[in-house]
Amino acid sequence: MDFTPLHRALGLTPSPLTDELLDAAVAAGVTETDDLDWKSELPPIKNLSQTDVPKDIAAMANAGGGMIVYGVEEKQKVATRRKDTGDFTEVHERAYRSAAVSAISPPVFGLDIYRLGMDCRAVAVIIPASVDGPHLIYKNDYFGAPVRNDADTAWMRERQIEAMYRARFEERRRSSEAVDSLYGETAEGRDTDKRAWLIAVAHPRIPTVSVRPDRDEARSIFKRAETVTLSYANRNGVHPLENVNSLNPRPGLRRWIAVNAATGERELWREAWAEVHHDGSVTLAAAVGGHRKTSSGDFEGWEVEGRGVECCIADFAALIRAVAETQHLDEYEVRVGIEWTGTQPLQILTIDRMGLTYDGVSNPIRKFTPVRASINAAGSDEAFHRDVYRLAEDSVNQGGVTHLHIISEPASDEGD
Template sequence: MSFTALHRALGLPPGPLTNDVLDAAVSAQVVETHDLDWKSELPPVSGISQTDVPKDVAAMANSGGGVIIYGVRESQKAATERIDAGEFTEIHERAYRSAAVTAISPPIFGLEIHRLGEDPHAVAVVVPPSIDGPHLIYKNDLFGAPIRNDADTAWMKERQIEAMYRARFDERLHVTQATDSLYAEAAGYHDTSAHALFVAVATPRIPNVSHRLSRDDARRIYRDAQKIALTYSRNVGVHPLEKIEILNPRTGLRRWVADTAPTGEANWQEARASVHHDGSVSLVAAVGGHRKTATEYFGGHEVEARGIECAVADFSALVRAASSVSDLSEYDVRVGIEWSGIGDLRFLENDAQGNAFDSTARALRIFSPVRTTLIASESARDFHGQVYQLAEDCVNQAGISHLHVLDPVPEEE
């Protein structure tokens, strides 16, 4: 659900941005503000990065986010009537999104684009809030940082730019601390001396504050995540999300928790996931001591590489599913393997038949946490690429070069 300047001006609760909402805003002659910009015409597809699009989008992001509406005529900043903005084709949309990434630094991801009505056509571009400001635009050898000044666009002064950089670095530190705190909490809930544990947490760069997740929301996230994970990976190995009670999550401290019923210290299928009201997610799963044969098990320190791949796929899918429910985009991520038992961690590869072998993988006493940023609002293909890279970072640390469970990123058509 969205809550835009139009919803606020009309006194509406969070909800979809529809053609009826736009009609009501125009009828009420809603006035432009720092987070609402009326435009009569769409920019041309050709040379879109040389138009005002980068400036308009960067100004909105630098001002806390907002919505740009194409297809509305205004007078004295107030909407007066709808006019046809022209058809917004898929090519037009790709060019628009590309301009927000290539013509703005740092790039702006996660634009929401809504096509509203057919006669007349209108397009609403929702620019998300950003903590990566100031976003700069370049023209030839010059650059500037645009910002909304009420209904107008202005240019930041040096002190404003300095203050925004300081805010960016402070916010990044805050997010990192929040991620580390969530990681320590997730890892601390489990015994790491019986079997090695995969621990992964993701904290949204901008938390969700608009609504609390319901139990139905949590069920939907877990159910969708199971399906999404299998679009990245083959259904082999141990997928943690298949071992948890996704239909009966229990309430926790500002979160919904789903876990397996423990059967003792040697529970090789142990898994626990949580989705938080602020958009954070965590996944903890046993990756050591998996079943070797019908009657044999690996040692608690022995970790199959494919088990890590399955866990990364499930965790990333959980992030993707949670982001769609909470309308979030950018996540700070920390992934690790915790082991406090006797002996070094020993990583095992799997052959084409799924049999584990020692190969050239090396033993590790400590697995260094992998840190990254996941952009959950990216296209399915681009997000697949992020998942693949995260899994590679995890197994490469043990000297393993190739992934066996995750599918390569599909070629562009």
């Protein structure tokens, strides 16, 4: 469900953004505000980044987010009537999104774009709230930070820019603390003296505060994650999402928990737990040491298969993607670690050309260094794939392993 400036102006509860809703806003003469801007025409595709589009988007982002509607005429800021914008093509949309990324620094991600109407067409663009302000735009050798001031766009003064930078750095500190706290909670109580555990946690930069998914929605998130995983990873390993009870998640403290389903004595080596929090956070804990080696033997607790690490990271990232799609989130702060408190050094094992486990390139690890990253969960499939690949690569590289075997290599990011 959406709750836009149009909903607020009309006194409506959250509901889908529709052409009828826009008609009602125009009929009511809704006035432009700091988070609502009427535009009668679409910007041109050619040299779109040189138009006012970057300034309009940056101004909204710097003011806490908002909405630009193309296809509405106004008089003294008051909506007067609809005006057909013509067809808003896929090429036009790509150019528009590209301007938000390439012509604004730092980029503004996560735009929601709606095509409304059939006979009298309109386009609504939702600019999300941002914690990365100030967003700057550049003109030749000059730059500025636009911001909405009631229904107009103004330019920030030096002190406003300074205050916004200070707020950005403070938010990053708080986000890092939230991730560390989540990591400690997720790692607590694991038998890390007997076998290594992979702990992965993610916290959205802007958490959800009003959404409390029910059991059916949580179940759908876990099911969606299983599909996302297989879009960039194969099944040649132990996937933790296959070892949790995702069909019947249990309630926890402001979260849903997919409890371990590998409970039998012969199955416990695959133990895994996954959580989806109401604020959009995601956690995964999976035993990665002491896995089954043959029908009659297991690896030691300190021996971790690299492909097992890949499977965990693939599933974990897929959960992030699934939650972000459901709750309309974008950037996440991520921490991935392997916890082992035994006396032997940790080893990450790879496979040889015959597909057999091989430890000849393993570096003994006395303490695994947690991998931290920022992931844009609302980006393109290709960009998200690259983020997942790099996260897994950083994790296995610590053990001397170069190549990934579960997560496919993404396409080059040249030109993105």
